[in-house]
Amino acid sequence: MQSGMLEVNGTKLWHLMNGQGLPVVLLHGGPGSYDYMEPVAEMLTRDYQVIRYDQRGSFRSAKKGPYHTAIMIKDLEQLRMSLGIERWVVCGHSWGAFLALAYTACYEERVEALIYMSGTGIDPDWHQDYRVNRLKLMQAADREEYTYLRSTVEQLSGKEQENALNRIRYLSAGTDLFYPERRHLLPKTESPYLNAEVNASVNSDTANWMVKNDFRLQVRKIRVPSLFVHGAADPRPAGYAARLSQLLSNSRMKVLPQAGHYPWIDQPALLCQTLRDFLNNYNLEKS
Known part of the structure; x- marks a missing residue:
């Protein structure tokens, strides 16, 4: 190696x-x-x-x-x-x-x-088809939170914005698996990764x-x-x-x-x- x-x-x-x-x-x-x-x-x-x-x-x-x-x-x-x-x-x-x-x-x-x-x-x-599919695959509560964060994240700054972006990525990544119980195996999406x-x-x-x-x-x-x-x-x-x-x-x-x-x-x-x-x-x- x-x-x-x-x-x-x-x-x-x-x-x-x-x-x-x-x-x-x-x-x-x-x-x-x-x-x-x-x-x-x-x-x-x-x-x-x-x-x-x-x-x-x-x-x-x-x-x-x-x-x-x-x-x-x-x-x-x-x-x-x-x-x-x-x-x-x-x-x-x-x-x-x-x-x-x-x-x-x-x-x-x-x-x-x-x-x-x-x-x-x-x-x-x-991109557009992906956005539609992603929202469809989210649970109702996740979809509501994701939509809210996407609409407000540009108004934030510093650590607050970074936390919101990390949460957006987390919610989005949850739609990327057929078996959601394996979510812990997903690549990391926060800084420094x-x-x-x-x-x-x-x-x-x-x-x-x-x-x-x-x-x-x-x-x-x-x-x-x-x-x-x-x-x-x-x-x-x-x-x-x-x-x-x-x-x-x-x-x-x-x-x-x-x-x-x-x-x-x-x-x-x-x-x-x-x-x-x-x-x-x-x-x-x-x-």
């Missing part, structure tokens, strides 16, 4: 590398969150070399901007170079799925395969990327084997990821029943089998 800080692209990134075999890099979501994908790594390290890291500005990595999509992509590429890896599988979750897609579009020659987990596609309209500056800046920049014609053309040219995985109960509608999957010529989509946004919490055995089946067999299907 190798872990610690690496000088990458003018900043320091915390990373951990474990296992042997085909390299697989795991990209956490947020943006501005932290490496919460240890359960996924544990599914793979027996047969694969798994790389995890905290992205720029996140938790154990240096809090050094700028924070935008292009620099996150460059960080990932320079991390690959620093680790001496020629080609790897990129596996991203939530916003990390977008990072995996964008990295593949820019550096496809360095990508063995793409795994896009619980992503939201490249149609900005997903979430960098709000990174989250706001990169989310805004990602929205701009989604509507760029040149980026959409790059995505259509992706030829590496690609697996799209989505929970059937994720409030972020699977249809947006499915439409993105259809743009790629060598892609398949797997919707997991009774799973929400974090399929390794709701359906760990099924997710493990899905990932391993893809990684064990994708070489036979490379175009």
